[in-house]
Amino acid sequence: MNSTNKTAAKLVGVAVLMASLSFAAVPFYDWFCRVTGFGGTTLVAEEAPDQILEQTIKIRFDASTEVGMPWEFKPSQRTMTVRIGETALAFYEAYNPTSRPVAGTASYNVTPDAAGGFFSKIACFCFTEQVLQPGERVEMPVSFFVDPEIVKDREGKFVKEITLSYTFYETPLPEEQAALTTAADGKVN
Incomplete structure (x- = not known):
């Protein structure tokens, strides 16, 4: 060669x-x-820590949809103050105003980025795909806590407010649901 x-x-x-x-x-x-938790990505936990501090932190809730996603999506409450380490429960509301089933998946993050490694979700609607039927309105819960270690972190200790943001994206209907929709429309696969 x-x-x-x-x-x-x-x-x-x-x-x-x-x-x-x-x-x-x-x-x-x-x-x-x-x-x-880099870039505001939240963590997932099985349960909250044993330690709950007296110190509180304000949580803001934000919601949006991608362009073309037909749902209406918003937080049920705009803010909440929680004790650090305490398990909290918040709700988001989604509504499908169309005449067809629509599937969606939520992406999420928190700001400031320094809080990402300390904000943990125990349960969240964002962990699975959601399907809303025509005219269906649902409340979707998210259970979370802020890890007490945030007060020891060199950047985290200055965080007084965290914003939890979700964006819903339309996704293809699950095969089962798509088959039912096609059958209901009288179309042949």
């Missing part, structure tokens, strides 16, 4: 390696954010 072929083979190898790494980057970054 001459030097031109060796160089070409090395360049193809580098291109394949770079393409492989680019596909791995998104899941790796998602995993990193979920584990560390």
Whole structure:
């Protein structure tokens, strides 16, 4: 093999390696954010900590939908003050004003970013896909707490207010629901 072929083979190898790494980057970054709370990604917990502090923190709730998502989506309350370490329960309301079933998935984050590693959800509507039937209105709960370790963190100890934001995106109906909808419309698959 001459030097031109060796160089070409090395360049193809580098291109394949770079393409492989680019596909791995998104899941790796998602995993990193979920584990560390980086970028305002919240954590998931089985239960709240044993320690509840007297110190409180204000939680703001925000809701939006992507362009084209037909749902109406809003928090049931705009703010809540909770003790750090205490389990809290908040609700969001979604309404499907259309004449068809619509499926959606919520993405979420908290701000400031420094709070992401200390804001944990125990249960949340955002963990699963939601399907609303025509005209259906639902209240969707989220159970959460702010970890007491926030008061020891060099950046977290200055956080006095956290905003929990959700954005709902329309997703394809689950196969079962899509088949029912198609059958009800009188269409043949």
